[in-house]
Amino acid sequence: MGIVIRGGKILEGSSQKEIKKDIFIQEGIIKSIAENIALPKNVQVIEAENLIVIPGLVDMHCHLRDPGDPEEETIASGTMSAAKGGFTSIACMANTTPPIDSPAAVRYVVSKAKQEGIVNVFPIAAATLGLKGTHLVEMERMIEEGAVAFSDDGNPISDPRILRLLLEYARPFGVKIISHPEVLAMSKNGQMNEGVLSTMLGLEGISSQAEELMVERDILLAAKFGAIHITHVSTAQSVIMIREAKSKGIPVTCDTCPHYFSLSEKNVDGFNTFAKVNPPLRTEEDVKEIIKGLKDGTIDAIATDHAPHREEKKKVEFGLAAKGMVGFETALPLALTFLSKEIPLAKIIKMMTINPAKILGIPKGELKEGAAADLAIIDPNAKHKIDIKQFASKSKNSPFDGMEVQGEIVYTIVEGKVVVKEGRLVPLK
C-alpha cells in the first residue's frame, strides 16, 4: 500500500524554501512530488496541513553501545530513539566493547541493525586497531562490509604520523577520517571547561587549547595529505581556524552538537553530572561563535554525539561520572529553538540531512523522486517541555529535562514505512 502525504509544505532537493506539495510513496520509494496529487486507490493518506515535510534526519555521530552494554542501549532502542527524533539514518561510532575494528565486527553491526533496527544504521569503523592509534585497520574490507567512515572517536589519533598515513590511505576509497580533536596531555584529568567556574568549583579544567591544538594539527595535515572531518567542535577558536582553512581550500569539514550551541559551562554549576561531556560545555562566547559558524557554513553539520549512560554512571561524584549525554530525541527541537532566530529553517535542516550525508558519502538526506522514502513530518513551531521519562532510549542522561523547546516530530517514515506516528513509535508487528 502506498502513502500520500497531503497538504504539507516540503523541503525538496536543494530548495531554500518550503513549498506546498504532496508526496506519493510506493514500495519504499518517493514516486512523485507534485502539487495536488490525485489520490490513487488503496493508499494511506497522511494529512500534513500546517506541517513541514523534511528529509529524514541524518546523524553522523552517535553511540549505540552494541556490542557492549545492552542495558545502556541496543540497536533496537537506539534506533527507536533516533526515529522519535526524526532521524532515518544514523552513523554509529566504533568505540564499543569490543570496538568495531575488523570486517567481522562491521558485519555484526550491519546484520544486527538489519534484524532489530528501525532506521538505517551506517557503521563508522575504528581508524586504528583497538582504537589504540598505532595500526591502520583494513579499510577496503571494512568498506565492503558497510563501513562509511573511519574514526577512533572517544580517543584522538594522537600520533600525527598515524593520522597522516590514515588520510593518505583513505584517499583512493573516498572515505572520511573523522577526528576527535583532543590533546590528552592537555586535557589530562580535566572534568569541565577550564575557566572561572572550574576555578570556583575546584574542578580540574580542560582548556580550550586541548581541542584547538589538535584542530590546528588536523588542518595542517589535511592541507597536505587528504580530507578530514573534525567532529564535535566546541570552541570559538576551533571555528575560526576551520573557517580560515576552508577559505584556503583545505579539505576540512566539521560538525558540532546541539549542546554546544544550547548550553554553556554554567550548566555544570551545582556539580550537575548530566552536563558533563567531552569536549566540555564551553563559555557563552564559544556558543556565539559556534552559532556564527553554523550560520556562515563553517560548520557543515549538526551531529548528536548521542551517548547513552546508565543511571549509576551519572549518579556519582562529578569526578567519577561518565561523560556524554543522549541526544537523538532533543536534537531537532534544540536546533529549532536555539538557531531559528539566526538561521532559516531550510538551512538548519540541511545541516542535519544532506550535509552530513554528503560528508559520509551516503545517498540520503534529500527529498527527491526516485529516492528512498526516508522522511519526517514536523511541526516546527509546536512548543513542548522535554521529558526524559518519554525517551525511547534506554538511557535518560540528558541535561535538557524540563526545558521548554519548540519543534515536534509528528511522523518519521523509513523506506516508506511509518515508524513514528503522531509523535509515538508505531508498535512493531
Place this chain on the structure above:
Amino acid sequence: MNKVKGLKTKDLLGLRYLSAEDINLILDTTQSMKEVMTRPVRKVPALLGKNIVTLFYEPSTRTRTSFDVAAKNLSANTTNIGLAQSSVKKGETLIDTAKNLEVMGYDGVIIRHKMSGAPHLLAENIKGAVINAGDGCNEHPTQGLLDMFTMKEKKGDLAGKKVVIVGDIAHSRVARSNIWGLNKLGAKVVVVGPPTLIPIGITEMGCEVSYNLEKAISDADFINVLRIQLERQEEGLFPSVEEYHKLYGITVDRLKKCKPDVVVMHPGPINRGVEISSEVADGPYNVILEQVTNGVAVRMAVLFLLLSGKKPMLMKKGL
C-alpha cells in the same frame, strides 16, 4: 547558649552558599562554644541522643578529631568511618553508603572526600544534615570559618582588613572557603603564589593576584599560609621546594618588613622549611595552635546550629 535561631540551610556545603548574616551567626555562636570549652566540665547536652558520623574518604587527623571532639562536647554520639573500613573498596557508591547510614538513624554526616562536589551529591540524597569537611579542591567551610573566627579574635571586625593567602591556590579548598567567606565579611583578599598554582579566573571570586610576596604582605593584617603538597612538584607545577621556599616561604626576615602586628596562620599540617620556616611556625607571629582550638569551637557551633532543635532522625516503622 540561648540562641534558638538556626541556620537556614539543611547542610553546610560551602561558604559560597552562606550569607554574611549566616556567617556572623556561626561566628557569634562559636564564641559561646569557646566559653563552654573553658569550663571544668566541657560538655553540654545540646545534642544529646543525636547520632553523627564522620565519613572520611581521605586521610585526616586534625579535622576528623576536631569534629569528633566537637560532637562529643555537645553530647552527641559519634561514629567514625574511614576509607579503609568502608564499603568503597567493595564497589559501593557514595549514595548507597549514605542511604545505609540514613536508615541506621544518623542525624548528621560529616564528609571528607577527594572529589569536589561529593558532599553536594550526598546532601541531595539524604534527609540528614551534611557537613563538608573538605571536598577535593572545592571548599573546606569549617576551616574558612575557624580562620575568620581567629582573625576576628585577633583584630575585631574584618571589614577593610587585608588577608594575603600564599601558596597552592589552585588545589586549595582552604583558599576557596577563605575567599568566599572573607569577601562576605568585607575583607580584602590577595592571593600569592607561582602562576602555575594560581587558577584562571580566580579574581572573579573576589580577590587580587600578586606574584610578589614581599610587596603583597607589606601592609597585610593576616597571612594565611597554605601547605605545599610535594606531589605538585612531581607534576611539574613548580621546579623545586628550594626555589619555592626562596620565592614564597614565610620567614622572619620577610615578616620584619610587615606591619608589626601581622598575624600568620596555617591550616596545618605544616611543612617546616618549605612554605613556612620553623622560626615563624614556633615564633610569636603565628596563631596556628589557637586555630586548632578554635576549630573545635567552630565545629561545635556548626553542629549545634544545624542539628539542635531538629527532631532526631526517626526510624521508619517496619524497617
